[in-house]
Amino acid sequence: ETGVTQTPRHLVMGMTNKKSLKCEQHLGHNAMYWYKQSAKKPLELMFVYNFKEQTENNSVPSRFSPECPNSSHLFLHLHTLQPEDSALYLCASSRGTQDTQYFGPGTRLTVL
Amino acid sequence: GESVGLHLPTLSVQEGDNSIINCAYSNSASDYFIWYKQESGKGPQFIIDIRSNMDKRQGQRVTVLLNKTVKHLSLQIAATQPGDSAVYFCAEIIYNQGGKLIFGQGTELSVKP
Numbered sequence: 454e455t456g457v458t459q460t461p462r463h464l465v466m467g468m469t470n471k472k473s474l475k476c477e478q479h480l481g482h483n484a485m486y487w488y489k490q491s492a493k494k495p496l497e498l499m500f501v502y503n504f505k506e507q508t509e510n511n512s513v514p515s516r517f518s519p520e521c522p523n524s525s526h527l528f529l530h531l532h533t534l535q536p537e538d539s540a541l542y543l544c545a546s547s548r549g550t551q552d553t554q555y556f557g558p559g560t561r562l563t564v565l
Numbered sequence: 566g567e568s569v570g571l572h573l574p575t576l577s578v579q580e581g582d583n584s585i586i587n588c589a590y591s592n593s594a595s596d597y598f599i600w601y602k603q604e605s606g607k608g609p610q611f612i613i614d615i616r617s618n619m620d621k622r623q624g625q626r627v628t629v630l631l632n633k634t635v636k637h638l639s640l641q642i643a644a645t646q647p648g649d650s651a652v653y654f655c656a657e658i659i660y661n662q663g664g665k666l667i668f669g670q671g672t673e674l675s676v677k678p
Contacts, residue, residue, distance in 0.1 A: 455610065455611075457608075459608075472670070494587060495668045495669060495670050496609075496654070496655075496668045498665065498666070500670050501665075509665075524634070526578070543609070545608075550665075551597075553599055553611055553614060553659055554603075554609070554666055555611060556608035556609045557607075557608050558607050558608045559607070559608045561606075
């Protein structure tokens with residue numbers, strides 16, 4: 454276990470649904486991240502939060518909405534997704550934004 | 566067995582052999598490199614890291630070599646075991662570009678019993 458947990462592990466949703474992904478880190482880190490991992494592609498950075506403040510939005514569509522209520526929790530709110538959004542969504546945390554990142558197990562998302 | 570990273574995304578080795586996974590990077594300003602292992606259905610797991618002022622670093626059964634002249638990074642796994650089967654990613658951080666972690670495509674290692 455890396456100290457980063459994600460729920461749910463699997464999610465199937467329709468294009469009109471609204472759902473949320475949750476990430477929690479127990480490492481005392483200050484930075485948290487959302488990545489998207491599609492088959493046969495490198496990890497794509499989506500969002501970065503440092504001390505609860507969003508420091509990076511990597512041109513992510515507005516149907517993905519992050520929320521970071523404190524340094525230990527990170528959410529990704531999903532609405533009106535497209536089938537091409539189906540992927541593994543990974544959360545990571547690090548002590549600072551230039552330190553090694555530790556990943557959670559991911560949420561496997563399928564959009565029908 | 567040896568891979569050439571992005572140009573050979575799969576590497577198959579016999580159990581007990583040594584594995585070498587390669588990674589080429591393009592930015593000579595990269596300061597810090599990390600190798601991750603990702604098993605099926607799991608998130609990437611930190612294996613070993615190396616800073617740009619080092620050429621070699623050893624861990625338990627793993628060694629990372631950094632050749633800054635040719636911008637090449639390799640991960641050597643000694644006595645490869647079936648549990649080493651996974652996708653291996655190299656990642657780099659450039660501190661003066663915001664310190665973002667930049668991932669390579671990954672190499673899939675398959676260990677034959």
